[in-house]
Amino acid sequence: MLRYIAKRLVLMVPLLIGITIICFAVMHLAPGSPTDLQTQMNPRAAAELKERLRAMYDLDRPLHRQYLSWVSKLVVLDLGRSFSPDRRPVADKILERLPITIFINILSMILILIVAIPIGVLSAVKQNSLFDKITGVFVFVGFSIPTFWLALLLMILFGVNLGWLPISGIISLNYEYLP
Template structure:
């Protein structure tokens, strides 16, 4: 077991190296540069200012040197400073939003497991029934519909037309002044759409996977004999 784990960990080294190479290449192939982002909207930006920015971000160095400096800083979680007006470290901004990201992922995963597993099992037990066909249509829609498009539709319907759910943020502006019960409900309302959309594709995939595996087990000789 220890040997297997060590082997897998060793395989991660070339994998991570390949990922960093691809990310670095894509960043350099993308149109524009970090200096353009900071100077295009500034009418007073001069060529000298652009050159100073290039030097500050090491963009005047050879590509291999840029790559090794970038990887070295990434290894110690030094991601530089944000281009936004607050000029805060990128790592701080990521850490600030990490709890909400983890919460959304955990809730969507729980929803997928709680709903998809029973759906798949029931569909397998009642193969070719009306329930199985309805879930089959749901799975097809889950695989076919782009999540971003569905998100826009839900925002327009429940956020704009009906006004039932908020369409942005994680809490209302008056959240701090709400009583505990109302504050909790406010948080739930802000989480409903993101969690449902995050779980949408997973529900379709896992339910179909569970159905296929359940059918395979049900058709085994020892099950048929029993």
């Protein structure tokens, strides 16, 4: 078993490298460039400024050099600075949002353990029963609905109609005034 896990971990390395190369290449096939984002709002931005930004982000180098530069920065967790006006390091922004992301993931895992697994086991035990058919329909409908649409419907149900949850953020804007 340990050999199998070690083999899978070794095979994971070229897979990750291949995925990053493909993603990096696809990002460069997209129209425009990151410098356009920073200069398009200023119509008087000179070509010199655009070239300086291209040099700052290594966009003036060949694609393979850009990739190697990106990987070397990624290894030391230098994710650069945000394009937002505060220009904070991206790693800081990720770390700031990581606790709530982990909390939401743990909450979903608990929901899976409490609701989904028992329903799946019960459905397997009572094959071809009415319960099995109803849960099968719910599963297929759930997989068929795009997640963004389902999220919007759940926000309307639990946030607007029932008022149980805030529709933005982890707490509602008027949480201090709620009973």
